[in-house]
Amino acid sequence: MPELPEVETIRRDLAPLVSGRTIVRVDVDQATLPLLAGPAVDIEALRSSLSGRAVSTLDRRGKYLLFRLDDGRTLVAHLRMTGRLVWRCPADPPEPYQRAVLGFDDGHELRWCDLRKFGTWKLVDDDEELATKLGPEPMEGEFALAAFRRSLQGRKAAIKSVLLDQKSVAGLGNIYVDEALFRARIRPDTPAGELAEGPIKRLFAAVREVLEQGIQHRGASFRDYVDGQGHTGEQHMHVQVFRRTGKPCYVCTTPIERIIVGQRSTHYCPRCQKSGRRRRGGTSAR
DNA sequence: CGTTACCTGAAA
DNA sequence: TTTCAGGTAACG
Numbered sequence: 001m002p003e004l005p006e007v008e009t010i011r012r013d014l015a016p017l018v019s020g021r022t023i024v025r026v027d028v029d030q031a032t033l034p035l036l037a038g039p040a041v042d043i044e045a046l047r048s049s050l051s052g053r054a055v056s057t058l059d060r061r062g063k064y065l066l067f068r069l070d071d072g073r074t075l076v077a078h079l080r081m082t083g084r085l086v087w088r089c090p091a092d093p094p095e096p097y098q099r100a101v102l103g104f105d106d107g108h109e110l111r112w113c114d115l116r117k118f119g120t121w122k123l124v125d126d127d128e129e130l131a132t133k134l135g136p137e138p139m140e141g142e143f144a145l146a147a148f149r150r151s152l153q154g155r156k157a158a159i160k161s162v163l164l165d166q167k168s169v170a171g172l173g174n175i176y177v178d179e180a181l182f183r184a185r186i187r188p189d190t191p192a193g194e195l196a197e198g199p200i201k202r203l204f205a206a207v208r209e210v211l212e213q214g215i216q217h218r219g220a221s222f223r224d225y226v227d228g229q230g231h232t233g234e235q236h237m238h239v240q241v242f243r244r245t246g247k248p249c250y251v252c253t254t255p256i257e258r259i260i261v262g263q264r265s266t267h268y269c270p271r272c273q274k275s276g277r278r279r280r281g282g283t284s285a286r
Numbered sequence: 287c288g289t290t291a292c293c294t295g296a297a298a
Numbered sequence: 299t300t301t302c303a304g305g306t307a308a309c310g
Contacts, residue, residue, distance in 0.1 A: 001303085001305080003305095006304080063305080078306085080292095080304090081293090081303065081304060081305055081306095082293090082294080082295095082304085097294090115293080115294055116292080116293045116294055117292080118292065118293070118305065118306080120306090161287095166305095166306085174303090174304055174305085220304075222304065223303070224304080225304070262288085263288080265302080265303085
């Protein structure tokens with residue numbers, strides 16, 4: 001569920017709360033543990049790794065949250081489709097689908113909730129593995145037009161699929177890819193390698209713009225997403241195309257269409273969004 | 287590269 | 299009853 005703006009909102013909420021605090025309790029639902037931490041990890045191993053550890057900082061890489069521990073290791077957490085992380089007092093009523101709890105030395109607890117149990121925790125010694133499977137951070141200086149252009153070059157796959165690939169850009173998901181392609185006026189099913197320079201430049205800018213807007217609105221709460229305090233975001237009220245099938249385009253009033261691209265539900269305006277291909281071939285004029 | 291699986295529920 | 303869901307990993 002959460003994409004970069006949602007994960008970043010959670011990170012900003014939780015960072016000041018967990019930084020410098022020590023983990024004093026680790027509870028994980030028995031049935032959830034093997035799915036969460038992998039079949040090889042038992043609760044005692046997890047407890048001995050986390051209990052007594054202080055969290056130095058809370059970072060983010062793509063859609064991953066990184067709890068930096070005082071022993072140099074990192075707890076890498078991914079919320080996948082339905083994960084939530086909320087900061088509570090022990091006396092607060094239990095969250096729906098609460099699967100794990102980290103208790104801190106100030107008496108608060110961080111509650112991990114996950115309806116579908118797709119979320120993951122992994123303890124690592126360094127960020128090497130993440131570095132190999134993730135592309136550039138789109139909100140940082142390392143995200144450069146030249147590298148972005150190169151990542152599209154020669155690829156036959158639909159531009160939407162290439163943007164969803166975390167090796168192209170880290171942190172984009174189904175919502176923000178559809179929104180970025182609308183903003184760049186590009187049809188989602190255009191082969192990535194056929195995009196002309198103009199559309200590539202527009203898309204490069206649009207990726208940052210839609211993510212920035214998502215962060216400003218504290219994430220999109222279409223279904224399960226809530227921030228670190230359990231509150232919904234606002235971005236779902238500001239989307240241009242995502243899940244607006246049949247509703248009028250805000251630019252041209254043409255009904256938004258829904259198609260399947262790379263097995264994913266895809267929303268676009270058939271009038272505003274063109275193929276954006278290089279030179280001839282029924283494109284920019286259409 | 288596309289397809290399938292992981293899990294649970296809400297909506298059509 | 300069937301389909302769909304904001305993600306990824308493991309397949310062929």
